[in-house]
Amino acid sequence: MxxxxxxxxxxxxxxxxxxxxxxxxxxxxxxxxxxxxxxxxxxxxxxxxxxxxxxxxxxxxxxxxxxxxxxxxxxxxxxxxxxxxxxxxxxxxxxxxxxxxxxxxxxxxxxxxxxxxxxxxxxxxxxxxxxxxxxxxxxxxxxxxxxxxxxxxxxxxxxxxxxxxxxxxxxxxxxxxxxxxxxxxxxxxxxxxxxxxxxxxxxxxxxxxxxxxxxxxxxxxxxxxxxxxxxxxxxxNQAPRPPRAHVAPLVASLDSRTLLSCLDLTQRVEKDEYKALLDAEQARLAMLVRDKRMRRHALVAVFEGNDAAGKGGAIRRVAAALDPRQYRIVPIAAPTEEERAQPYLWRFWRHIPARGKFTVFDRSWYGRVLVERVEGFCEPADWLRAYGEINDFEEQLTDAGVVLVKFWLAIDQDEQFRRFTEREETPFKRFKITEEDWRNRDKWDVYCDAVSDMVDRTSTSIAPWTLVEANDKRFARLKVLRTINEALEQAFAAD
The missing domain is CATH 3.40.50.300 (P-loop containing nucleotide triphosphate hydrolases)
Structure with missing residues (x-):
């Protein structure tokens, strides 16, 4: 050569x-x-x-x-x-x-x-x-x-x-x-x-x-x-780039059963036992994050889920266990002009924490295969190739010692309607509900198909999805904390 x-x-x-x-x-x-x-x-x-x-x-x-x-x-x-x-x-x-x-x-x-x-x-x-x-x-x-x-x-x-x-x-x-x-x-x-x-x-x-x-x-x-x-x-060359991926639409489940429809959303934790369990899991997390073995790792938690599924409440219970200097919460919304001028994953790479630190993503890189796919904000070739790009990205994180936990918080349509209505009727919660939230309910089945497809393609041995039954907020918060704690303990045991 x-x-x-x-x-x-x-x-x-x-x-x-x-x-x-x-x-x-x-x-x-x-x-x-x-x-x-x-x-x-x-x-x-x-x-x-x-x-x-x-x-x-x-x-x-x-x-x-x-x-x-x-x-x-x-x-x-x-x-x-x-x-x-x-x-x-x-x-x-x-x-x-x-x-x-x-x-x-x-x-x-x-x-x-x-x-x-x-x-x-x-x-x-x-x-x-x-x-x-x-x-x-x-x-x-x-x-x-x-x-x-x-x-x-x-x-x-x-x-x-x-x-x-x-x-x-x-x-x-x-x-x-x-x-x-x-x-x-x-x-x-x-x-x-x-x-x-x-x-x-x-x-x-x-x-x-x-x-x-x-x-x-x-x-x-x-x-x-x-x-x-x-x-x-x-x-x-002003023409759109030629598609380099198979762009046939993905087929929904033939028997109308999806991954989310198989979850048992009736699981609950009673109020009188919730406080003691919450305190125990928060104390466990506080000790793990302060453990000297954490210096060899970073922690990243990804929160996705249905609108009004309780992501914010779960994140607050995680944060309440820690010193604010130990973690950072990154809310992901529509990309800014600066972010649109870069490759898609750039906006997430820039927020990856150093060893010993913890970053929470409230929404994440999965937006490309969820909202961007469903709403038509990107071409099929883009979201189809995103699955492989996301898996590669997450493999790079875990290879570098990042403990990565991914949550999908699931609720049913009736519970979502109840929470939407409650938000509209409660003055200090009205900011949480928008016209877009109501419009998204019309695409419930399409989003369910996208979520099932996402989990099938990106739940790997190194970065598995945790599906959280969130009709009961107390049950969901405890499951989130317990999952994070178990992931850290497993990483420390492997050192």
Missing amino acids: FESAELGHSIDKDDYDKEMPALREALLEAQFELQQQKRFPVIILINGIEGAGKGETVKLLNEWMDPRLIQVSTFDVQTDEELARPPAWRFWRALPPKGRIGIFFGNWYSQMIQGRVHGHFKDAVLDQAIDGALALEEMLCDEGALVFKFWFHLSKKQMKARLKELQDDPQRAWRISPLDWQQSKTYDKFVRHGERVLRRTSRDFAPWYVVEGSDEYYRSLTVGRILLDGLQAALK
């Missing part, structure tokens, strides 16, 4: 000077059109051999285009904040919004290649990382992102000559880092594993471009032309 990058391509400086002004003007024009359309972000991944001109090329791109619309991020060394969260968190929070360009140094490819070169893991783990990178990139592209992946290459002889040239120049010697010398010793391994990664991750939605780095003029014009061609094609 790298042979074509070692053929000594070069461009005469006079030819470079002739072409560069027009290329620069066209790139700048495309960049401003990107900013005006705000239809998609551009993500540029920079990888390759040390000394091959990665930094110089990015510096030049910032000179050619408007640097105010370019965000350059480097991920060489993980901060304490990043180490306390799942590995992908640091990349998600740096994603550019629609209309902007993000350039990533030291990205997910750099880390997996370096880890394999230095023997931190074997090929099997590298292949898992490759699969994860492909899944992330495909999701970003399905969300509309334009991804460019550049590998800047030098032969071993060219690399050593470049390092010697820099070392002998007092004004440029500072540019040589320990990583440069280190890679000169591990060059063969780096190239071998790098080629394995590139071969397996060059796809139609995010291909690799291998750029010879020995000649600065050839290198700069090559990268500039590739970016310009890709940008102009994407900006010109």
Whole structure:
């Protein structure tokens, strides 16, 4: 794969000077059109051999285009904040919004290649990382992102000559880092594993471009032309992206029985025993969250359910057991302008807690396969692929030590009507009921089908759903607390 990058391509400086002004003007024009359309972000991944001109090329791109619309991020060394969260968190929070360009140094490819070169893991783990990178990139592209992946290459002889040239120049010697010398010793391994990664991750939605780095003029014009061609094609293409998923409607249960209709909603806890049981479960939770083993974990609780099913009351009983500094509650409503400018899962990744902390999501990423599906806010291809994206997301969380509990609070239609009416008649509860709540009752059966489908596709061994019979609020609150406590105890026992 790298042979074509070692053929000594070069461009005469006079030819470079002739072409560069027009290329620069066209790139700048495309960049401003990107900013005006705000239809998609551009993500540029920079990888390759040390000394091959990665930094110089990015510096030049910032000179050619408007640097105010370019965000350059480097991920060489993980901060304490990043180490306390799942590995992908640091990349998600740096994603550019629609209309902007993000350039990533030291990205997910750099880390997996370096880890394999230095023997931190074997090929099997590298292949898992490759699969994860492909899944992330495909999701970003399905969300509309334009991804460019550049590998800047030098032969071993060219690399050593470049390092010697820099070392002998007092004004440029500072540019040589320990990583440069280190890679000169591990060059063969780096190239071998790098080629394995590139071969397996060059796809139609995010291909690799291998750029010879020995000649600065050839290198700069090559990268500039590739970016310009890709940008102009994407900006010109106004048609909706073709569906990449099976979009046939899902069939409801043939016998009219759904997962929710099989729940025993008559379960109750009497008032006289409720207080003692509640105190016991809250005390149990308080002790678990303060346990020293919690430092190796984070806790995430997801609350979904029918309107008026008692999510808020259950969340309050969980929060009442804890110091407010230990937890954060994230209410999820319609996405903001900032959130609409990012891939769907970005708004949730940004709120993932550090180890030792607890985050409650009041509504969650499941909105895509529930309200967005039922109300037609997204295309069938979008919510169908969301199941796989959500499962991958949750697997990344649990692999990083996050204890994830997911609740669906279920009530029947009669109980919902009673609670709606009570809210309308109670002054301090009127804010809880809206016209939209009443309209949603007309789609009760459609929502039931969507919920059953959601649970079937996303209740996994690592992140199972807990269905909570919530006609009796006391029973529901106790079940929620007990489930969280049992999940923490199980995680601690596995340490």
